[in-house]
Amino acid sequence: MTALACYASQPALSRGRRYPEPDAPLAGQGFRNPHQRDRDRIVHSTAFRRLVYKTQVFLNHEGDLFRTRMTHSLEVAQLGRSIARALHLNEDLVEAIALAHDLGHTPFGHAGQDALNECMAPYGGFEHNLQSLRVVDELEERYPSFNGLNLSFETREGILKHCARRNALWLEAKEPQGVAARFLNGTQPSLEAQLCNLADAIAYNAHDIDDGVRSGLLTLEQMQDVPLFSRYHAQVLDAHPQLQNQGRRVLYETIRRMLSDQVYDVIAATHAALQTHAPQSADQARQCPALVTFSEAMFEASKTLQSFLFRNLYRHPQVSQTTDWAREVVRQLFDVYLGNPHEMPKAYAQSEDLPRAVADYISGMTDRFATREHARLVP
Numbered sequence: 131m132t133a134l135a136c137y138a139s140q141p142a143l144s145r146g147r148r149y150p151e152p153d154a155p156l157a158g159q160g161f162r163n164p165h166q167r168d169r170d171r172i173v174h175s176t177a178f179r180r181l182v183y184k185t186q187v188f189l190n191h192e193g194d195l196f197r198t199r200m201t202h203s204l205e206v207a208q209l210g211r212s213i214a215r216a217l218h219l220n221e222d223l224v225e226a227i228a229l230a231h232d233l234g235h236t237p238f239g240h241a242g243q244d245a246l247n248e249c250m251a252p253y254g255g256f257e258h259n260l261q262s263l264r265v266v267d268e269l270e271e272r273y274p275s276f277n278g279l280n281l282s283f284e285t286r287e288g289i290l291k292h293c294a295r296r297n298a299l300w301l302e303a304k305e306p307q308g309v310a311a312r313f314l315n316g317t318q319p320s321l322e323a324q325l326c327n328l329a330d331a332i333a334y335n336a337h338d339i340d341d342g343v344r345s346g347l348l349t350l351e352q353m354q355d356v357p358l359f360s361r362y363h364a365q366v367l368d369a370h371p372q373l374q375n376q377g378r379r380v381l382y383e384t385i386r387r388m389l390s391d392q393v394y395d396v397i398a399a400t401h402a403a404l405q406t407h408a409p410q411s412a413d414q415a416r417q418c419p420a421l422v423t424f425s426e427a428m429f430e431a432s433k434t435l436q437s438f439l440f441r442n443l444y445r446h447p448q449v450s451q452t453t454d455w456a457r458e459v460v461r462q463l464f465d466v467y468l469g470n471p472h473e474m475p476k477a478y479a480q481s482e483d484l485p486r487a488v489a490d491y492i493s494g495m496t497d498r499f500a501t502r503e504h505a506r507l508v509p
C-alpha cells in the first residue's frame with residue numbers, strides 16, 4: 131500500500147470495535163491492521179457467500195453471466211481500490227466497505243426490499259443499508275462471546291450509507307456519537323466511505339448497460355440517446371472501424387472507456403476538492419462537504435445515464451413482470467412465517483420481536499432459497 135495521505139483513515143487511529151479485542155498478531159509489524167482484519171471477517175462471513183445467489187437486477191436463475199450481488203460487490207471493491215490508491219486513501223478500508231456494502235440486501239433485488247419494507251411498515255420498516263449494518267453487528271454468529279463480526283467503527287460507518295432520521299435517532303440512542311451521529315449533525319462519513327458510494331454508482335451504471343444489452347432488453351441503438359455512452363461508442367468505432375459489426379467487442383470497449391474516464395474524473399475532481407478544503411486529518415475531512423466527487427459535467431452525464439437505465443431497464447415490462455412476481459413471493463413468505471413461526475429455524479421462531487425476526491430471516495435468503503420456501507409453503 132502506498133503511504134496514506136493525512137486526510138485518509140489511519141488504521142492506527144481507528145475508533146476501534148464495539149467489543150474491545152487485542153490487535154491481530156504481528157499487527158505492529160504491518161500485518162493485518164484493523165481494516166484488513168475487517169475485510170477478512172467479511173469475506174469469511176455467511177452473508178458474504180450468500181451474495182452469489184442474490185439478484186442485482188436480473189434474477190439469479192435468468193442467466194449465468196449476469197451480475198449478482200457478489201460480482202457487483204467485487205467490481206465496486208476493484209474500482210474503489212484503484213481510486214483510493216491514486217488519492218492515497220486507505221485501500222483496505224475501501225475494500226472492506228465495498229465488500230460489505232450490500233450484505234443486507236434481500237433476495238430479488240430492489241423488488242424484494244420494497245416488498246419487505248411494505249410488510250414491515252407497521253413494525254419499523256425495512257431498509258437495506260440499516261440491514262447491512264445489522265448483519266455485521268448482530269446477525270452473523272461466528273464468535274463465542276458476541277454477536278456479529280465486531281468490525282471497526284470506520285467500516286461500520288461506511289456500511290451505513292443512508293439512514294432515515296427515525297432510524298438514526300434509534301441507533302444514536304443505542305450507540306451515542308456512533309455511526310448514526312452524522313445523519314443527525316449533518317457531517318460526512320470518511321473519504322473512504324464517500325468513495326465507496328461513488329464506486330458503487332460507477333460500477334452499476336456500467337454493468338447494468340452490459341447486462342441490459344446481453345439480456346436483449348437494451349439495444350446499442352437505444353444507448354445512442356445517452357451522451358456518456360454515445361461519446362465513447364463513437365470513439366471506439368472511429369478508432370476501430372473493423373469492429374463495426376462486432377457488437378460485443380464494441381460494447382466492452384465502450385464500457386471500458388466509460389469506466390476509465392469516470393475513474394480519472396473522480397480522481398481529478400476529488401484532488402481539486404481536497405486542495406480547496408485542505409483537510410489535515412480524516413476527522414477534518416468529515417467536517418467538510420462531500421469531497422470525493424465527480425466533476426460537475428460527469429455528475430450530470432452520470433445522472434442522465436442513471437435515469438435512462440431507470441426508464442428503459444429497471445422499469446422494462448419484462449423486468450417488471452419478474453419483479454412483480456418477486457414482490458408477491460416476499461409478501462406471502464412474510465405472512466406465512468408471521469402466522470406460523472415454527473416454519474422458521476428455532477432462533478427466529480423464538481425471537482421476542484417476531485416481525486423483525488421474520489424480516490431478518492427473509493432478507494438473509496438467497497433468490498433460490500426464497501423460491502423453494504415459497505413453493506413449499508404457498509401451494
Ligand code: MG
Nearest residue numbers: 202231232330
Ligand atoms: Mg451496491
